[in-house]
Amino acid sequence: MALMLCFPNCKINLGLYITNKRKDGYHDLATVFYPLALTDALEIVPAEAESGLHITGLEVEGPSDKNLVWKAFRLIQAQYPDKVTPVDIHLLKAIPMGAGLGGGSADGAFMLKLLNDYFGLNIPAAELEQLALHLGSDCPFFIRNTPQYATGRGEVMTPVELDLSGYTIQLICPGVHVSTAAAFNMISPAVPLFDLAGLPSIPVTEWKTMLHNRFEDAVFSLHPTLRDIKSQLYAQGAVYASMSGSGSAIYGLFPKGNKAQISSNLPFEEKIL
Secondary structure, three states: OOEEEOEEEEEEEEEEEEEEOOOOEEEEEEEEEEEEEEEEEEEEEOOOOEEEEEEEEEEOOOHHHHHHHHHHHHHHHOOOOOOOOOOOEEEEOOOOOOOOOHHHHHHHHHHHHHHHHHHOOOOHHHHHHHHHEEEEEEEEHHHHHEEEEEOOOOOOOEEOOOOOOOEEEEEEOOOOOOOOHHHHHHOOOOOOOHHHHHHHOOOOOHHHHHHEEEHHHHHHHHHHHHHHHHHHHHHHHOOOEEOOOOOOOOOEEEEOOOOOOOOOOEEEEEEEE
16 A cells, blocks of 8 residues: 545635534534635555554644544544554644634544545445544535535535635634634524525625624634734725634635735734635
C-alpha cells in the first residue's frame, strides 16, 4: 500500500436555528452547511509496529486519543480488525479551532473516507455517514461535502443546489475560542423564522433580512468584538454576513474581488476564499 493524502476542508453555516432539546441531551437544529476550500492536510503511511497520530501546524489541545482522527481510526479498526494494519497518521492543522468551522469534524470524517480507500474496505457512503455520526453531529456532512439542508442533530440531510463561487468569501477568525456546549446552554429552542430548505430560491441579497444564526445574540453578548466585526463587513459592502456555527468565525459574502478592511482589538486570522 502506498501513502495516502487528503485535504479535509471546513464549512460555514447559512442560517442556524435550534428547534428542540432532545431527551438524549442533543439538540435538533436546522441549517444549511456549505463547504469552504480552507483545509487541513491528512496523510497515512504504513507503520512498522503500532499505529500513531502525529499533529503539526496549529496547536491542538487535549490528548491525541481524544482527537477525532484517532477516534475514526479506532472505529474502523474495531469494525475491520482483520483488514486494518498499523499506520502512522500525520495531521497538519490549519483550520482554526473553536471557530464554528467544523475543522475537527472534517478531519474525523475524512479519516473514515481515507481508511476506506486505503484498505479497500468498500464501505458504502450511507454506512460511512452512520459511522461518522459516532464521532460528532456534523461529521456526516463531511462525508457528502456538498451543500446540504440539515436537520436532526445535523445528520438528516437533503442536498441543495447552491453555488457561491460568484462571490468572494471573507472569513475572519478572531483569537476567541467558543465552547459549543456552553453556547448551546445559552440559547433556548425556537421555531425557525424561515424555512432554510427554500434558501436556494432566495437571492443572496435578501439573506440579510431573512437568515439568522441563533447563537449570535448569546455569543456576541460575551464577545462584543465579534458583533463589531460583522458590522464592519456589512458597512464595507458585504451582501451577507454571519457567524458560523457557535462561533467565533465571522464571514462576509462580497461581490467578486471585493473585501473589507477589518480592524479589531482582538488578534485575528483572515482568509479570502
